[in-house]
Amino acid sequence: MNTNDFSNINLVTSLDDNIKMIKNIFINDATLVYRSLTVGKSTSIKCMLVYIDGMANSQIINENIIKPILLSNIPDVNPENIMDVLMINLLLTADNKRCSVVNDIVSGIIYGKTMLFIDGLAEILSINTIGWETRTISEPQAETIVRGPREGFSESINLNLSLLRRRLINPNLKFEFMTIGKQTKTQICICYIDGIANQPIHKELMTRLNKIDIDGILDSGYIEELIKDAPYSPFRTIINTERPDVVAGKLLEGRFAVICDGTPVVLTLPSIFVELFQSNEDYYDNFLYSSFIRLLRWFCFFLGTSVPALYVALVTFHQELIPTQLLISIYAARKGTPFPSVVEVFGMIIVFEILKEAGLRMPKNVGGAVTIVGALVLGEAAVNARLVSAPVVEIAALTGIASIMLPQVLGIIVIRIILLFLSSFLGLYGYIFGVMGLVLHMMSLRSFGIPYMTNIPSFSTQDIKDTVIRAPWWNMKLRPKMFTKNKKRMKK
């Protein structure tokens, strides 16, 4: 069969027919193990254990399933009570369930569970014997911090849930499971704290998740793109993270988390613009230092988007706005270079992005060569060969570094290029039109019903406590009001 959907197949009471059906589904699969047993000395009811070698833990199967069945004295059993006897009296495993849906049986076998087929029953026993290898908990490489916990999510959904539960010892922390993806049947889990999270958002989220119709989910990124509000925008309305403490913090504010099996990256939603500038370290460090770093990040957003555009606008359209000394320096540096300013700046930005991307993908042995090439290409040789002028190299480097400071705003390169071209057409006019368009777009974005630019235009002290600065913890008494009705964080 070439389908992954078995809702039209049913179990029958004959063991041989069931096993034939399973063999038919798993054609040519040599990793499936079929172990026949008989239960009961006198009655000898035939059973068959089916599991996949490598996914199920064979030690558990041997010690806790086969051994008690074969070695213990089983009183008379008949097809009516054999299930109860096995589940309650005999098997040493902790998690046993009855099951009769073929879809669940197939998924269970593939996931590592052991299925016990019993002759004479149209129901099987599903035993949890999952024992495949998973990565140990390690610090995520993309989100390193100086102070704070160093645990990161791994690829197994159960391990991730346990990391989260440890931090939120609260029975109101709810996990809702779903399966998405027709071919992959990936398990995802939606987490939230009941009583803090907002019910309308929950409803909206479930509606969107149920509408997903795709063949495979390999990473939470697929889910992110399929459910997000503005798929064409350069700004994220759903943020991802690999750290359990970040997710726990966001759940406490009333947000939702979506954990996807097979990837350590967890989505948190809804998210607003201010979150792009927040990092979990801000909350662990001294609030004065954190406020300074936050201001620096806001400044870097401006640097990362606008500096090339402003440079081109000033140097090609509005030379009278530049202070004289700077103008002379730029003039001296530019004399003799062949390309117009726009081409220079654009070229340098592209080269920087190439270097950044190459640095990500290269194996460690080639690292040294790429660094040297980068320094040469962007630095000395280009300026000495009079291909580009030195101020342009500075501009490109500055704007590139500034955008690295904001890892969550990946769309910054698009904004940068668009503003660059607009300002090369019309100077500062073009830049201002571009900024106006950008602001209009940002103001109209919504993330699951919550305006994207919440708290930024407001001047009330309560709203700005966590945006440009980070107010000390004793001062942050209320939760963000858009996300939850349960506002009081602390007792007075």
Next chain:
Amino acid sequence: MKKKLAIIFFIIAICPILLCGCWNYSEIDTLAIVSGVAIDKNVVTNKYIITIEVVTSESQGATSTISSEVYSSEGSSIFNAERNMVSKVGLALFWSQAKVIIISEAVASDGIIPVIDWIHRDSDLRLDMWLLISKNATAAEILKANIKPNQIVSFKLDDSMNVQKLLSTFPASMLYSFINGLSSEGKSETVAVIRNEIEDGVIDSRLGGSAIFKSDKLVGYLDESETLYMLMVQNKIQEGLIPLKNILGTNTSITLEILENKTKLTPVYVDGIARLIIDISPVVIIAEVEGTEDFITDDNLKILQVQAEERITENVQYLINKMQKDCYSDILGVGTIFEKEKPKVYEEFKNKGEDIFTNVKTEVNVHLQIKGSGRTNSPIPSGK
């Protein structure tokens, strides 16, 4: 809907290029950055000679050095001459960064308005350029006196004008304040003077003194110390020095440094006589003592104060007399003061056709305050 959006987007993107097409786009290296301009008149042909200093650079590899070049051209009017210049330089002239305009005394004596009208009108030039009059040379020679490589004369002049407040030996004459002053009736303008001096065979330019204008014609000069007192009366001094030589016949000379100054001019009209009371209140410190006599003791300080006040009064009175008798030029703004505070008197004098300034009696009161004497309060002892 998506197609409509795409079409709108393309229209918005193409429109600017087709309609106005980067109308002001010019790369930096296609501009000749003018740093200063000098205006002379050719007496033979009666044409204006304009000399400009253009910033250039030479590059070797990655380093580049900045220097300047000087171009001249002639024309029947200033604008004419400027356009003739473009054919010599080869690039469009970029005036927005020009810092100084130097006018020769010959042109200034004939009337300065025909010269500065274009500068005042054209939107490219900035009105906060420094206006200078060149005294013993043609204005072009000031710009050409550039012996050091890598130095731009106009920027050096700009720096010198910026430290005017330390020296107070010439007024900080900007073009816009000169033009604004021209339109007011009761005050004449003064402009800084620049001249070339030869030191060790090297020609260098030096600022000092001021030129006095009556409406827009140059009528006279003041030297540096006279300019100091003029600035004092105009209440424009920030820092300056007053030297007192051989006080009371002793061998001690003291230099006082003015820290701040406040001047109040009060017009009085009694019995047909217009009088002006000038109250000058400088706050000074003793900056330098040459000699052995200690003037910093309490009694001697009073003597010093009286001496300084007398010196200032003397000099101010001399300046006013010179202005009233020789130049007939109201640089202290007496007319404006009377117009503001005693308008009827001003009207009266105007109807009679008399100039208030030449007929006013002045009374100068100086209230000097010696604030301190630097780090030590006695002269360096000697006599061992």
